Amino acid sequence: MQITATGLSKRFAREWIFRDLTHTFEPATATAILGPNGAGKSTLLNTLSGQILPTQGAVQYAEAGRAVAVEDVPQRLAYAAPYLELIEELTLTELIRFHTRFKPLRPGVSAGQLITLMYLEKSRHKLIRDFSSGMKQRLKLALALYADAPLLLLDEPTTNLDRTGVAWYQEHAAATLAGRTVLVSSNVPEEYDFCTEQLLITDFGAQAAR
Numbered sequence: 222m223q224i225t226a227t228g229l230s231k232r233f234a235r236e237w238i239f240r241d242l243t244h245t246f247e248p249a250t251a252t253a254i255l256g257p258n259g260a261g262k263s264t265l266l267n268t269l270s271g272q273i274l275p276t277q278g279a280v281q282y283a284e285a286g287r288a289v290a291v292e293d294v295p296q297r298l299a300y301a302a303p304y305l306e307l308i309e310e311l312t313l314t315e316l317i318r319f320h321t322r323f324k325p326l327r328p329g330v331s332a333g334q335l336i337t338l339m340y341l342e343k344s345r346h347k348l349i350r351d352f353s354s355g356m357k358q359r360l361k362l363a364l365a366l367y368a369d370a371p372l373l374l375l376d377e378p379t380t381n382l383d384r385t386g387v388a389w390y391q392e393h394a395a396a397t398l399a400g401r402t403v404l405v406s407s408n409v410p411e412e413y414d415f416c417t418e419q420l421l422i423t424d425f426g427a428q429a430a431r
């Protein structure tokens with residue numbers, strides 16, 4: 222999927238978060254969105270994916286040269302972020318069944334295989350509320366990485382992961398990138414090493430405006 226931002230600006234109350242951002246995110250490329258804490262990386266991801274409205278400017282989407290309406294973006298979007306919650310009252314098996322009704326896994330990946338590749342076989346029937354923070358993060362990432370969705374957004378993907386978890390993320394990100402438009406919001410190089418493009422949010426005017 223191609224995403225074209227034109228003159229994109231976002232303001233909360235009197236504070237401009239970014240201003241006049243014009244950029245094309247090309248299909249099948251991975252872009253790191255970089256900037257210090259509070260610079261607006263998550264806000265930009267949410268604006269680019271159509272989940273919050275820009276104050277000014279526009280975002281357009283296209284797939285294979287055809288325009289995609291903003292209301293059709295969610296079905297093409299997989300998103301993992303610290304602020305997106307899992308349903309704590311479900312077991313792992315129940316959660317995967319529920320989630321994949323709306324966001325199917327890529328062809329050839331079953332729920333059982335997803336559990337195996339997360340190394341969570343022993344936790345199949347455990348409630349999500351009883352998962353450790355690292356297990357929850359691995360689950361969020363696996364559901365996004367292995368979703369059958371051409372647009373993948375990863376916000377601070379190694380949050381709560383230990384060294385093994387980071388290596389796991391890198392392996393499975395590499396395995397699932399091909400052909401997708403990937404945006405990674407990060408400050409940690411090991412999260413976005415695979416990105417061929419970088420966008421520094423502080424280049425887009427907001428600092429000067431604060």
Ligand SMILES: Nc1ncnc2c1ncn2[C@@H]1O[C@H](COP(=O)(O)OP(=O)(O)OP(=O)(O)O)[C@@H](O)[C@H]1O
Nearest residue numbers: 233234238256257258259260261262263264265406
């Ligand atoms: N809904 C909102 N209402 C008002 N202000 C908001 C809202 N969401 C974010 N902000 C503000 O926008 C700014 C950017 O926040 P954002 O979470 O996008 O930054 P970030 O770069 O992702 O930060 P971090 O690296 O700490 O995750 C912050 O000053 C934040 O307080």
